[in-house]
Structure formats: structure tokens, C-alpha cells
Amino acid sequence: MAVPHAAFLATSQEYKRMMPGRIIGVSVDSSGKPALRMAMQTREQHIRRDKATSNICTAQALLANMAAMYAVYHGPEGLKTIAQRVHGLAGAFSVGLKKLGTAEVQGLPFFDTVKVKCADAHAIADAAYKSEINLRVVDAKTITVSFDETTTLEDVDELFKVFSGGKPVPFTTASLAPEVKNVIPSGLTRESPYLTHPIFNTYHTEHELLRYMHRLQSKDLSLCHSMIPLGSCTMKLNATSEMMPVTFPNFTDIHPFAPTEQSQGYQEMFDDLGNLLCTITGFDSFSLQPNAGAAGEYAGLMVIRAYHKARGDHHRDVCIIPVSAHGTNPASAAMCGMKIVAVGTDAKGNINVEELRKAAEANRDNLSALMVTYPSTHGVYEEGIDEICKIIHDNGGQVYMDGANMNAQVGLTSPGFIGADVCHLNLHKTFCIPHGGGGPGMGPIGVKKHLAPYLPSHPVVATGGIPAPDQSQPLGTISAAPWGSALILPISYTYIAMMGSKGLTDASKIAILNANYMAKRLENYYPILFRGVNGTVAHEFIVDLRGVKNTAGIEPEDVAKRLMDYGFHAPTMSWPVPGTLMIEPTESESKAELDRFCDALISIREEIAEIEKGKADIMNNVLKGAPHPPSLLMGNAWTKPYSREDAAFPASWLRVAKFWPSTGRVDNVYGDRNLVCTLLPASQVVEEQAAATA
Known part of the structure; x- marks a missing residue:
């Protein structure tokens, strides 16, 4: 009905900083060698918030590769x-x-x-x-x-x-x-040459293309190698049985605008999936159209705006957003034309309820919505969430809940039960669609009955809420295809159907248990920034590294790069709190893997202690030098004050299987200043840029 898709956008140099997607720049690593890096990325949303140029989150990276x-x-x-x-x-x-x-x-x-x-x-x-x-x-x-x-x-x-x-x-x-x-x-008629780069003129047989793709794949650390503990990203197992339907011809070979009588299997799946998601979330109707979480945010807010306008409340345009909210939230509200009022958090990382109450009451005549994440982005269950929802409703607003942390809700509670009016779900997180590299994604939205008439429709194929509401006043179209990237919906449908009620609930429990186990193991080595009233965290937690910056000059990036030497992808760095790491283990990982990651962080803490004791140089140490690629380790000259063995094999398991970083530490500033949008060989680009800046 619509395969996941990639789209490409080009612009002139003067607008490059306003691009909503990702731009890869050519930088240099610690050895002076060319290194590709993401020079502009969507994390700017978290920094610029309501002034971000877009709320794009999921990139269809897998499809772009295809x-x-x-x-x-x-x-x-x-x-x-x-x-x-x-x-x-x-x-x-x-x-x-x-x-x-x-x-x-x-x-x-x-x-x-x-x-x-x-x-x-x-x-x-x-x-x-x-x-x-x-x-x-x-x-x-x-x-x-x-x-x-x-x-x-x-x-x-x-x-x-x-x-x-x-x-x-x-x-x-x-x-x-x-x-x-x-x-x-x-x-x-085009007369100028195109695709002149050697990449497009070399691999024209299947085995050569296979080798090329395998070389690229070998540079990526994936769940094949180790856990990926990115906070709020839920990088969990994508089981083979869930992935198989994506290859079925009767799913793949259907046009998004094919007559509905030719896609009865899809229609049945849409209805079943919509009803299952309603049961899980406590909502009354779902739209499967939004293509990603950020698109779901936008769609959810537009539903709220349509609801207010239908009631004659055109003036309701104020959106209250806690400072702890996801960075896409303010960008989404700004895109919807809303005025954003920020409210702070207390010392425990919870929303400051009294500040929120004052903001709601001060704007009660124009209040449109609150955007809230539960559990909070700080990794705790907000005890006052039901009171927060009531405050907004009492002042004429609607509650939009960000579904990024549904991995800690499914089977235990639900947005509808808590008091939310609308919520998007990241099917590519909580419900197992792979999203490595950025995509593909799906961000359907669920709503309470009073919002159901306003769910998106489509001018070519009539769509709306699932189950369908009694009446329909759709806000318009959110995605080009009626049901978004429908081809990947069988993954989540299969996951939910196979897991069942008990399995889904157990998954949430294990995700929470895993996070608390890791937090407990690490608390004697690193401060755990926020906990709930009973001393526990939700499905993710924040490790505070701000202290070691003062005692050893170590930044979160140093720890993140050193984790590469241990064979791990770093957790989410410096968000939602600068100077921290946010860790989410998910329910997919075994205790052995959780221990291996904890052991790596504990070992790194010991390396930091060496600096604090003066046994390692504060500027030239194994963390500041990380990561250590083979080209550096195998070089003739070794001028580091620590051994090659300490650099490459800091843990015993690395002797059995070692993932090697491709480059040394990348110069971030150089990469930001040298955006490259041309397909020249990397070495030539670096030479030209070096000459230009000399």
C-alpha cells in the first residue's frame, strides 16, 4: 500500500543551515585522515527547540541506501x-x-x-x-x-x-x-556528465556489489555486535519472524492507491492493528497515516487545533511544554503556529506542577494544549501526571502525550487511562520496526472519542480513524500515502499478535527491571541523576558525568568515544541534561550483556580515577585518545603515554570478538565548518578544503 520511501532535498549554499535533514561533512580524524561525520543533524531540535527549522526525526535511511x-x-x-x-x-x-x-x-x-x-x-x-x-x-x-x-x-x-x-x-x-x-x-535533454564518482562506475556485477555493501556494513556497529543503549530510542530485538511479512509479494507489490477491493488483506490488518493499538493505549480511534514520531506530533497537535476551531475557539493557540520534553515537541508546536510557554522542572526532574498551574491559569482563555512525556524524559514516573492532565483540562486545553517512552507503559498503564487526549506511538521503537540509521519509521496517533472526527484523511483514498468515528471532519492530509509506510506495519502487527497481552506486559516489566538493575550496579561509580519517589527509575536512567569534568577534565564525549574501544555504541549523550549519558537497555538484552556494558563503564571509571590520582596525563590519556582504530594501533610510531594493549583491549571479552572503529577521534569543529554536498573523493575534498583554509 506504500513501501517505505526516501526523499532527497537540495538547496543552494545560503540555505544549507536551514536544511531539515542530515548533511554529511568531510572532517579529519586525530591522525589527519579524512573522516565522514554528520555535520548537521536533528539534535539541533533539542538545542534550538521552538526555533528549530523542522521537527524531522526519522529519516528513511534504510530506503535511501536501497x-x-x-x-x-x-x-x-x-x-x-x-x-x-x-x-x-x-x-x-x-x-x-x-x-x-x-x-x-x-x-x-x-x-x-x-x-x-x-x-x-x-x-x-x-x-x-x-x-x-x-x-x-x-x-x-x-x-x-x-x-x-x-x-x-x-x-x-x-x-x-x-x-x-x-x-x-x-x-x-x-x-x-x-x-x-x-x-x-x-x-x-541532459548533455552534462552525471554520476562520475568511481562508486557509480565500479560495482556492476552482483558479487562485486555484495562485497562493496559488506565492506560498508562491516564499518557499522549494530545489534549483531552488542547492545545499543540509546536513551529514548528503544533499540530492541527485531525478530526474524516479525520481519518476514515485509518480503511477502502480496504486501510489497501493491500501489498505495490501488482499489481497496484489491487490498483486502491490508484493510483487515489496518482494522486489526488499529483496534489492538486502541486496546493497548486506552484510546478510541487511531490514524495510521503519520510516517514518523515527529510527524505524529505534528498530526496530533493539528487534530487538537481542528477540534478547537470546530468549537469556535480559533484563538486557542498556546501550547505549554516542559523544559524536560523531547526537543521535537517545541518544533512541532511552532510548525502548527502555536505560541509556546515553557515550564520548568523541580530538583527531582519532575514537572514543576505549581509553575504549570500558574501558566495554565494565566493562559486559560487561549490555552490549546500541553505536550508531556510519560515516563518523563528524565527517566522517572511523574507522580503528579494525573493532576497535571486535570489542570490542563480545567483550563480548556487538551493533553498531548509524547509516546517515545511507551516501552515503560504497555500493559502497565496507558495514555488514555492517565488522562491524555492524543498520543503518537513510535512503532519503530516500542513496537519493533527496525530504525537503525534513522528509519524507516511510523508514528500513528491515537485519540479520545471527542477528537476522533478530526483525524487525517486523504483526497485520493478516503481514510480516517480506526475504528471509524460516528462523524468525520478531518484536518486534511499529513502524509502522501493514505496509511503512511504501510509495508512496515505487518512488523508491529506480528509483534503484538505474537506477544499477546501477557508478553507485552512482561516486556515492559523486564525493560524497567533491566534499567533498575543497571542503575543499581553503576550507582557506586557514577551519580544517577534522577529517581522516583521509591528510589527507582523507569525504563531508562541518566548517569551524571559533570563531576569528572571537574576532577579529571573528562567530557561525556570522551566516555562515548572510549566505549567504542570496548565495542559498544554510546548512550544518548548530553541530553536531556548537558554533561550526562542517558541509558536505556530495553527488555531484549540478557543479564550477561547488561553486565558487560556495566563492566565497560566501571572500567572506564577506573581509567578516569587514574587521571584523578595523577597517574595518567589529564590531556593525553586513554579516554582523550579514544577511539583507537587499527591504522593508529598498527602504525610504526606509538607516542602515547599508555600502551597499545590498554588502548585496544581494555576488557577480556575483546580478545574473543573485537569491533574495530574505522577512524580516530573526529574533529567536530572542522567538520561543521566544511559541509560537503558534492561527490568528490574524500581525500580530494580534504585537500581542497585544506588549501582553501590555509
Whole structure:
């Protein structure tokens, strides 16, 4: 119904800092070698908040890689050949229609889509339907026919039979080839070279492409190697059984605008999944349209705005957002045209309820919504969450709950029970859709009954809430496809169906247990920043590193880079509190893996102690030097004051299996100043930039 997709956006240099996505820059590492890094990334949302240029969170990175590998494999000549063949099929169809004389080609020039004027568009579409061909009806007398690289000569022959009205066709598509001409104007014909980089001109056999992709893959640390303890990211197991439906042809080979009678399996899954999510969350209706968590935030707030406007409350545009909220929250509210009022937190990391009460009462005539995360972004269950929701409702507002931390709610409580009116779910976190590298993602929103009529719809395929509300006043369209990236929904559907009520509840319990076990093991070595009233954390917790900056000059980045030497991805760094690490183990990890990560952090604390005692240089030590790639360790010269063995093998398990970093410490400032949007070899780019800055 809609495969996950990647989109690419280009701009001129003057607008590059306003780009909503990610830009990869070429920097240098500690050895002076070229190193690619994310020069602009969406963490700017957390820094700039309501002044962020977008609320984009999930990038369809996996799909971007698929598109890129398509170009790598075919290369410039292969892509041109494919395009010429597609254009040729469209041209043959055009020539054939003229010979038949039953329809008239309009809209020259064309590339892959031919616009046809006919006597009865619906009759033609019905005839095509009987031949298992779907055509787009534009109006009563107009049809469009699109061709792509999967179209065969036989497909075009079948189209001629459709347009002939059942009469014999005196030619075949193949016989029309000599009469087919390129109808693209010369002014639109590309003459300049393209895809000149060696990457697009090297790997044109399957085994060579496989080797290239494997080399790239080997540079990535994944769940195949170790746990990825990113706080608020829920990097959990994506079971093979959940992933299998994504490969089923009857899921993959359906167009998003295919007639609903041709997608009954999808329709049944949408209904089942919507009802399951309602049961889990305590809501009355769900929209599956938003493509990511950030899109869900935007959609949820727009539903609230539509609700207020329908009641004549056009003036309600104030959104209260705690400073502990996710950084996408203020950006989403700003995109919806809301005025943002920030409220602080208390010493325990909870929302300051009295400050919130005063803000709600001061803005009661214009209050639109509160955006809140539960458990809080600080990793604790806010004891006053029900009171907070009541305060907002008493002052005429609606409660939007960020679903990023649903991993600590499922089966134990729910947004609807707590008092939220709308909430988005990160299916790519809590409900097991893989989101490594940034995507793909899905961010459906659930709402209470009074908001259900305002859920998104679509101008091509009518959609709305699941289950459908009694009436419908949809806010409009949020995503280009009616049900978002529908192809990946079977993953979450399968996960929920296989886990069942008990399994989902146990998953939440184990996630919370794992986080508390790790916090307990680490508390004698690092301060744990926030805890609930009973001394426990939720499903994630924050390790405070601000003290070691004073005693040893160690920053969170130093610990994060040193963890690479231990074979681990770092936790979330310096957010939501600067100078900290936020750790989320999820329910997927075994006690042995939790212990291994704790052992790594404890070992790093011992390395910090060496600095504090003066046994290691405060500026030149194993943390400041991390990570240590093979190129550095195997070099002829070793000038570090610590041994190569301490650098590379600080833990015993690394002797059995070691993940090697590709580069040394990357120069962040250099990378930020040298954004690269061209496909030159990295070494050439570095040379040119060095010359330019000299």
C-alpha cells in the first residue's frame, strides 16, 4: 500500500543551515585522515527547540541506501538505458494508440506517463481492470497510463487490446519499434556528465556489489555486535519472524492507491492493528497515516487545533511544554503556529506542577494544549501526571502525550487511562520496526472519542480513524500515502499478535527491571541523576558525568568515544541534561550483556580515577585518545603515554570478538565548518578544503 520511501532535498549554499535533514561533512580524524561525520543533524531540535527549522526525526535511511545501491549497481549508463527503455515503451504505446484511432494522446512531451483522451474513461478503466491492469481515471474522458522498468512488451500489447474495444489489434508492440521517436525536447535533454564518482562506475556485477555493501556494513556497529543503549530510542530485538511479512509479494507489490477491493488483506490488518493499538493505549480511534514520531506530533497537535476551531475557539493557540520534553515537541508546536510557554522542572526532574498551574491559569482563555512525556524524559514516573492532565483540562486545553517512552507503559498503564487526549506511538521503537540509521519509521496517533472526527484523511483514498468515528471532519492530509509506510506495519502487527497481552506486559516489566538493575550496579561509580519517589527509575536512567569534568577534565564525549574501544555504541549523550549519558537497555538484552556494558563503564571509571590520582596525563590519556582504530594501533610510531594493549583491549571479552572503529577521534569543529554536498573523493575534498583554509 506504500513501501517505505526516501526523499532527497537540495538547496543552494545560503540555505544549507536551514536544511531539515542530515548533511554529511568531510572532517579529519586525530591522525589527519579524512573522516565522514554528520555535520548537521536533528539534535539541533533539542538545542534550538521552538526555533528549530523542522521537527524531522526519522529519516528513511534504510530506503535511501536501497535507492543509492540501485544507482551504484546500474551506474550512469545503466540508469540511462532503463530510462530510455521506459520512454520507449511509453512512445510505443503512443504510436499504437494513434494507429488504433480509438483514443487521442495529449500532453506532449511525456517521459513515462501518457495522458489519453477517450470517449469513456470509466469504461476503459473497467476493461483494463478485467485484464488485471489498473489505470488512473483523471476525469470522465481522460486516463493516464504510466510505464516503468518492470513493464513488458506483453503488458503494452494487453493495453492495446483494452483500447481497441475488443477488436483485433493489427500490430504488436515490438513491431512499432521503428516508428518510436524520442519526444523529449532537446532543451530538456541532459548533455552534462552525471554520476562520475568511481562508486557509480565500479560495482556492476552482483558479487562485486555484495562485497562493496559488506565492506560498508562491516564499518557499522549494530545489534549483531552488542547492545545499543540509546536513551529514548528503544533499540530492541527485531525478530526474524516479525520481519518476514515485509518480503511477502502480496504486501510489497501493491500501489498505495490501488482499489481497496484489491487490498483486502491490508484493510483487515489496518482494522486489526488499529483496534489492538486502541486496546493497548486506552484510546478510541487511531490514524495510521503519520510516517514518523515527529510527524505524529505534528498530526496530533493539528487534530487538537481542528477540534478547537470546530468549537469556535480559533484563538486557542498556546501550547505549554516542559523544559524536560523531547526537543521535537517545541518544533512541532511552532510548525502548527502555536505560541509556546515553557515550564520548568523541580530538583527531582519532575514537572514543576505549581509553575504549570500558574501558566495554565494565566493562559486559560487561549490555552490549546500541553505536550508531556510519560515516563518523563528524565527517566522517572511523574507522580503528579494525573493532576497535571486535570489542570490542563480545567483550563480548556487538551493533553498531548509524547509516546517515545511507551516501552515503560504497555500493559502497565496507558495514555488514555492517565488522562491524555492524543498520543503518537513510535512503532519503530516500542513496537519493533527496525530504525537503525534513522528509519524507516511510523508514528500513528491515537485519540479520545471527542477528537476522533478530526483525524487525517486523504483526497485520493478516503481514510480516517480506526475504528471509524460516528462523524468525520478531518484536518486534511499529513502524509502522501493514505496509511503512511504501510509495508512496515505487518512488523508491529506480528509483534503484538505474537506477544499477546501477557508478553507485552512482561516486556515492559523486564525493560524497567533491566534499567533498575543497571542503575543499581553503576550507582557506586557514577551519580544517577534522577529517581522516583521509591528510589527507582523507569525504563531508562541518566548517569551524571559533570563531576569528572571537574576532577579529571573528562567530557561525556570522551566516555562515548572510549566505549567504542570496548565495542559498544554510546548512550544518548548530553541530553536531556548537558554533561550526562542517558541509558536505556530495553527488555531484549540478557543479564550477561547488561553486565558487560556495566563492566565497560566501571572500567572506564577506573581509567578516569587514574587521571584523578595523577597517574595518567589529564590531556593525553586513554579516554582523550579514544577511539583507537587499527591504522593508529598498527602504525610504526606509538607516542602515547599508555600502551597499545590498554588502548585496544581494555576488557577480556575483546580478545574473543573485537569491533574495530574505522577512524580516530573526529574533529567536530572542522567538520561543521566544511559541509560537503558534492561527490568528490574524500581525500580530494580534504585537500581542497585544506588549501582553501590555509
